Amino acid sequence: MNPPELSVVVPVFNERDNIPPLVGEIVAALRGRAAFEIVYVDDHSKDDSLAVLQSLKAQVPELRVLHHASQSGQSTAVRNGVKAARGAWIATLDGDGQNDPADIPKLMAARDAAAPEVKLFAGWRVDRRDSGSKRWASRWANAIRARMLRDDTPDTGCGIKLFERAVFLDLPYFDHMHRYLPALVQRAGWKTVSVPVAHRPRTTGVSKYNNLGRALVGIRDLRGVAWLITRSRRTAVEER
Template identity: 50%
Template sequence: MRPVSVVVPVCNEAENIGALVAEILDETASLPLLEVIVVDDGSTDGTAEIVAEAAQQDTRIRLVRHPRNGGQSAAIHTGVLVAHGEIICTLDGDGQNPPEGLPSLVAPFLVAETGRLGLVAGQRMGRQDSFSKRAASRFANWLRSRVLHDHTRDTGCGLKAFRRDAFLMLPAFNHMHRFLPALFSRDGWDVAHVDVGHRPRGGGSSKYNNLQRGLVGAVDLVAVAWLIRRRKRVVSPADHLTGVPSDG
């Protein structure tokens, strides 16, 4: 089995992160887990101290700290850069993504025959969010799907698994984590989807509001559509890394 690293971006999640890391370790017992990398994105509430204490008890836990807040995509990118696993799993640090979904995200990589599977994207079932957040997310996903044709109903789900080498060849920008299916497809990779659970936030508060998310999302959508349109497809990153030319 290919070694796995779990990357957890966090900012001010002291009420959730200790229990979440312990749960990740329990739920990934069947995987060749190398490490759980918690990237503290400028927390001010003691999140980093909780993770540091846990790391003293279990060497698989690693803490990486940003000196200031850079955003979720920046935290994920940092975690992937320092990871040792060939397969990277991600989930949000607020505890709403149940770690029990991690093995099902890795499973498709174990049976993939072509070597071109780049991303397995979780799709939340039974979302435990407010009506306004669910409605805003539904509209954003509909609009994104119409523009990018990424065949993904829920790109906002933090539960994902992907090839580390493929991720590091993607264009890096703020909020890129919300466009991973389109970006992986752009680079010639196959994308699979797995239904996963969702649960209420255990403590703390969300770092986003609907207006803020909508404004930046509109700008990002235009930018990603431009990136896809301008992609030169002589030899895709997937062709380069696998040595297997695509059919398209």
């Protein structure tokens, strides 16, 4: 079997009601446009998300399901999904349904029109559909991150992204790394582009994050990523 052109990786934790409609939207957006697979990673959900995913496999041949033996967080789920993926390019979506899969072809079109050194196409939620407190916290966090990392990215927290699998797997791995992909990809010597995408309100389930907890972890992570950037050394390699 030939590998797919694209692997759509979706991490989930307790999102049983969001899974069927999101899978249907991914299929509607991509079937007939590209050879693709969908790789869901269940982060040891406490509800029946895993059972819902397993039941969908009979209806959606593109669907693959991974399950964490213990809860490990979104970055680990994304990384394990990318490691298991068979496509050379990866699209990621949050499992809560707030990202619109119809934007994946838009990111692919941006990739096809871009220079070959651009390896990450990051979604940019120009019209956030979150609460006022979440939008305020995001603006505050983005301003601090941009000042410290100078990654020229207006929205690193958007879950919908398109990137080359090999480039991602070459990045340093740590918990919460998914929030710093533009800076990490740039550190590796590649370029990134932000693409405006849709954002939708959550219709079911609850958010897995709170503003204070995210801020406290983010401060430590920012310092770590800034340190990684200062310690980066790159050079061209020639075989002779």
